[in-house]
Amino acid sequence: MEQFSFANPAFATYAIAAAIMVLKGVAMSWLTVVRMTTENAGFRNPEDGRKTPLNPKPHDQQLLPNERVERIRRIQMNDLENLPYFLVAGLLYVTTTPPLWLAQVLFYGYVATRLAHFVAYYTAQIHDIRAALWTPGSLIIIFMAGATLVAAF
Amino acid sequence: MEQFSFANPAFATYAIAAAIMVLKGVAMSWLTVVRMTTENAGFRNPEDGRKTPLNPKPHDQQLLPNERVERIRRIQMNDLENLPYFLVAGLLYVTTTPPLWLAQVLFYGYVATRLAHFVAYYTAQIHDIRAALWTPGSLIIIFMAGATLVAAF
Amino acid sequence: MEQFSFANPAFATYAIAAAIMVLKGVAMSWLTVVRMTTENAGFRNPEDGRKTPLNPKPHDQQLLPNERVERIRRIQMNDLENLPYFLVAGLLYVTTTPPLWLAQVLFYGYVATRLAHFVAYYTAQIHDIRAALWTPGSLIIIFMAGATLVAAF
Numbered sequence: 001m002e003q004f005s006f007a008n009p010a011f012a013t014y015a016i017a018a019a020i021m022v023l024k025g026v027a028m029s030w031l032t033v034v035r036m037t038t039e040n041a042g043f044r045n046p047e048d049g050r051k052t053p054l055n056p057k058p059h060d061q062q063l064l065p066n067e068r069v070e071r072i073r074r075i076q077m078n079d080l081e082n083l084p085y086f087l088v089a090g091l092l093y094v095t096t097t098p099p100l101w102l103a104q105v106l107f108y109g110y111v112a113t114r115l116a117h118f119v120a121y122y123t124a125q126i127h128d129i130r131a132a133l134w135t136p137g138s139l140i141i142i143f144m145a146g147a148t149l150v151a152a153f
Numbered sequence: 154m155e156q157f158s159f160a161n162p163a164f165a166t167y168a169i170a171a172a173i174m175v176l177k178g179v180a181m182s183w184l185t186v187v188r189m190t191t192e193n194a195g196f197r198n199p200e201d202g203r204k205t206p207l208n209p210k211p212h213d214q215q216l217l218p219n220e221r222v223e224r225i226r227r228i229q230m231n232d233l234e235n236l237p238y239f240l241v242a243g244l245l246y247v248t249t250t251p252p253l254w255l256a257q258v259l260f261y262g263y264v265a266t267r268l269a270h271f272v273a274y275y276t277a278q279i280h281d282i283r284a285a286l287w288t289p290g291s292l293i294i295i296f297m298a299g300a301t302l303v304a305a306f
Numbered sequence: 307m308e309q310f311s312f313a314n315p316a317f318a319t320y321a322i323a324a325a326i327m328v329l330k331g332v333a334m335s336w337l338t339v340v341r342m343t344t345e346n347a348g349f350r351n352p353e354d355g356r357k358t359p360l361n362p363k364p365h366d367q368q369l370l371p372n373e374r375v376e377r378i379r380r381i382q383m384n385d386l387e388n389l390p391y392f393l394v395a396g397l398l399y400v401t402t403t404p405p406l407w408l409a410q411v412l413f414y415g416y417v418a419t420r421l422a423h424f425v426a427y428y429t430a431q432i433h434d435i436r437a438a439l440w441t442p443g444s445l446i447i448i449f450m451a452g453a454t455l456v457a458a459f
Contacts, residue, residue, distance in 0.1 A: 002308070003311065081334075081382060081386065084386075084393070085328045085331050085389075088324060088390075088393045088394075089325070095312065095321065124351070125353070126354075126356055126358045127351070127353065127356075128358045128359055138335060138336070145325040145326075145328040145329045146325070148322075148324075149321075149325045151321075152321040153322070
């Protein structure tokens with residue numbers, strides 16, 4: 001059986017978790033677009049203040065930071081600081097042939113806490129709640145990278 | 154045949170597209186260096202304002218944002234928001250054993266539109282053109298992640 | 307022998323280097339948390355200024371940029387601009403079945419120079435030293451992506 005095939009249930013679990021996380025990450029770009037459009041502000045490039053079909057009502061505040069847009073950008077940045085490491089550590093972890101139940105706990109646990117972290121961030125919950133929802137995912141990445149090191153040596 | 158070998162034409166296509174995108178992404182770091190050098194400005198660290206062999210003519214504006222440098226940083230940031238997701242979604246997509254022609258359309262279509270997006274961003278085209286060149290790539294990532302989910306379940 | 311198994315010494319080398327780099331990248335998030343806590347400043351979200359169990363002593367400067375926190379964020383950003391490309395280029399490079407000694411030089415050379423780059427950045431060495439420690443890693447990524455292109459065509 002090939003390791004990186006859907007016949008390997010640990011890989012299939014990884015693939016599902018990874019695909020969901022990729023979709024989540026890409027969704028932040030679209031959410032930024034939606035926010036910039038509804039706010040008609042928060043643009044970043046000098047040329048974005050020009051009147052165009054997609055910017056029919058330019059005004060001179062459009063290029064200033066807009067908190068509702070910046071929140072989405074911070075969420076996206078948080079994804080960039082976490083998801084690529086998860087995506088690689090998870091793939092490596094599959095090659096350690098972990099028990100399926102553990103792979104499922106780690107992969108789906110990561111997805112669940114990251115989605116909950118998004119909801120908490122999006123709705124501006126206090127930092128303590130965000131921290132509680134960010135920490136498990138970070139520990140999962142550390143555990144998987146550590147398990148890879150142990151298996152590779 | 155191993156899935157992730159060049160004997161698998163879908164993987165070979167992915168490998169070519171991924172390698173080009175990695176080179177493109179890394180090139181942004183070098184372009185930032187070139188811009189900071191030619192502008193002699195746009196540095197970010199307090200210690201970067203010191204006189205050194207690489208900074209023979211320090212001046213007190215060097216640490217302020219420089220629009221010509223910031224543009225490259227925004228292009229690089231746009232890569233970071235997109236390329237890692239493409240690189241992972243593409244590898245997962247190969248494991249779904251897609252028809253070769255479709256893999257080629259998606260992988261090379263991604264590369265072509267991202268390179269065109271770079272040209273548009275670099276030359277400060279209006280947002281509408283950038284948006285038109287960014288959107289296909291984002292949809293390609295979403296399609297590949299979705300196809301992975303369908304195949305994995 | 308499966309290519310992406312620890313029985314393949316080039317893959318095992320990659321897995322060790324990749325796991326160390328993932329741990330290094332994730333450590334920057336934790337270091338940011340430590341710095342924000344010890345500085346009691348450098349927070350980014352409006353809601354982070356509220357009094358909570360994790361923020362017992364709020365003050366009205368907490369949301370302003372703090373240079374000691376910002377330094378860690380710049381180091382983390384530098385990782386995001388480099389590590390994902392290394393992680394993908396390295397995995398692709400393994401599929402080119404490189405000589406083991408060369409794979410070891412490239413993978414461990416990358417790890418060594420990136421860790422040295424971190425020490426230089428963290429201790430605020432002049433830009434020239436940072437540049438000298440950043441350049442080998444970037445050239446290693448370019449070499450591995452180039453070798454992948456050559457092998458895939």
